[in-house]
Amino acid sequence: MSNQWLCFWFSTQLEKNTFIKHFLQCNYPGAHIRPEPTTDRFIVVMSGQDERIIPGNSVDVHADMPFTGLVNFGGSFLSKFECAQMPHPLLEHITLVDTIGVLSDEKQRTQGSYDFTGVISLFTAKCDLILLLFDPHNLGVSDEFKQVISSLRGYDYKICVILNKAHQVDTPQLMRVYGALMWSLGKVLNAPEMECVYIG
Incomplete structure (x- = not known):
């Protein structure tokens, strides 16, 4: 494809789908906004006539x-992968990869039915930009989320970290959260700090 690929990885399904809805100014076919990451599908959102x-x-x-x-x-992965097409001017230039809702803290699930890390690596290599969204109220990094982030090693230049909902905390707390997030990510990615960090 000639257009760019934008891949979304984050800890909660709600933030991911809300962000994509804001980006497109509408829901894509099959999108569901829920407070917990109930989906385990990889969905490619791309341009189509219908x-x-x-x-x-x-x-x-x-x-x-x-x-x-x-x-x-294999079939186990293909059953959890789909393509959502829709006519949209932005999608003529960019393809979105709506990833599974990766869980944080003690809440996690086992991705044992297919090569989860292999799928992550494939999409990571193909995408031009990867967004990692974090909630300042929940910075827990589960083993599952560490597995995702570890698979991004070597592609640090593609990663943009977004600390979302920053307006819900005061400035001193935001600085503490920012420092804790950089420390956690630095350990997983083996990097002193992330180059692209945005406060949303």
């Missing part, structure tokens, strides 16, 4: 879509 959802096993055989390599992850 609004439709294409299941993973059908996407894989589309010659005009760059997803043929995903068949190597």
